[in-house]
Amino acid sequence: MTDTNGRALVVDDEPQMLDIVSFALETQGFEVEVAVDAESAWAMFCTGSYDLAVLDVMLPGQSGVELCRKIRAAGATPVLLLTARSDVRDRIAGLEAGADDYVAKPFHPRELALRAEAIVRRSAKAMTVARMGNLTVGPYQVTWGATVLSTTATERALLESLVRAQGQAVATSDLLEVGWQLTDGPGTREMVKTGIYRLRRHLRDSGVPLDIVATRGLGYSLRPIGAESVTRL
Numbered sequence: 593m594t595d596t597n598g599r600a601l602v603v604d605d606e607p608q609m610l611d612i613v614s615f616a617l618e619t620q621g622f623e624v625e626v627a628v629d630a631e632s633a634w635a636m637f638c639t640g641s642y643d644l645a646v647l648d649v650m651l652p653g654q655s656g657v658e659l660c661r662k663i664r665a666a667g668a669t670p671v672l673l674l675t676a677r678s679d680v681r682d683r684i685a686g687l688e689a690g691a692d693d694y695v696a697k698p699f700h701p702r703e704l705a706l707r708a709e710a711i712v713r714r715s716a717k718a719m720t721v722a723r724m725g726n727l728t729v730g731p732y733q734v735t736w737g738a739t740v741l742s743t744t745a746t747e748r749a750l751l752e753s754l755v756r757a758q759g760q761a762v763a764t765s766d767l768l769e770v771g772w773q774l775t776d777g778p779g780t781r782e783m784v785k786t787g788i789y790r791l792r793r794h795l796r797d798s799g800v801p802l803d804i805v806a807t808r809g810l811g812y813s814l815r816p817i818g819a820e821s822v823t824r825l
Contacts, residue, residue, distance in 0.1 A: 597621045597712050598643025603633040603659065604674065605652050609697075613646055613674070616701035620709050630654035634662060642669055644712050646704075649675040649686060657689045664690030668732070670711040670745050674699075683779060687786045692746040693772055710773050715745035722755040724814060727802060729755050736800045743794060746771045750787050754804065754814040761810040788812055 600622040602613050614624045622644065627633035630651050637645070645663055647656035660671050673686040673694040683694050692711045695704050722729040726737045729752045734741040743751070753762050753770045767784050768774050774783075788804050795802055803817045 597709055599623045599625065599641065600644040600646060600708070601625055601627065601633060601637060601640070601642045602646045603627045603630065603651065603656065604648040605629060605650075606648075609648065609674075612701055613704065616705040617644075617646070617708060619701075620705035622708070630656065630659040633659060637663060637666070637669075643715075644670050644672065644708055646672045646674065646708065647691075649673055649682065657686050657691075660686060660689040660691050664742075664744065668715070668744060670715045672704075672708055672711055684782055684786050687783060688790065690744055690790075692744050707773075711745065714749050722752045724755045724758065724802070727755065727800060734794075736795075736798055739798050741794045741798050741800075743791075747787060747791055747794070751791055751814075754812065757813060759813055759815050761807050761813045763811040767812065784812075 597620060600617050602610060602617070602624055603626070604610050604613065605628050610626050610628070614626060617624050625636065625640070627636055630653060633647075647659055649656040651659070656673060660673065663669055663671055671691045673691045674697060675682055675686070675694055676697040683696070686694050692714075693707055695707055728735045729748055734743045734748055734751060750767055750771045753767060764781060764784050765776055767787070768776065768780050771787055772783060774780055788806075792804050795804070801817050802814055804812050804814055806812050
């Protein structure tokens, strides 16, 4: 990317982890600010402007997942979660809260920095507009007519891929690559299912007469509601 990737807010109650994450992001061109708990982080977020938030899940008091929900409700700032837990359910909880990605501890600092850069790149990239009927997926937002849907950068990437397929199935592995730059591995298909679940909810809550349906062995497609009866994966 450019010489700077913007400002990152890093939240962790372990001083050593703060140093590791901050150094990793700074070497990748981020300007870093830190907080040791969710309350102080939220105060900083409300008064500052950040291009990325990196949150430890296990924070004192309010958890990183809860802080993620608040950040997501406030806007589209990309969120990367750090977790020491190996349980896939904990990672899924973070994705359901609106996180764009997660990195499990222990991690290589270079991997963290590259994943963080990829999230910001997806959020800021100037993709061409994709349309299906009144549904428009643009660089920074998704709209149905004049209604703006609340989406993360990862969700917009997934939806853009589905819209461009114009009703044809997009393979789960392709969506995994588009949304998270990952290949198949433990828990990755659950990540895609969680992303699809959130997109379905956004479409339904906004009154969009489209649904994301799944065909076993093929993948997911975006179609008018009622166009076909398909068992969801």
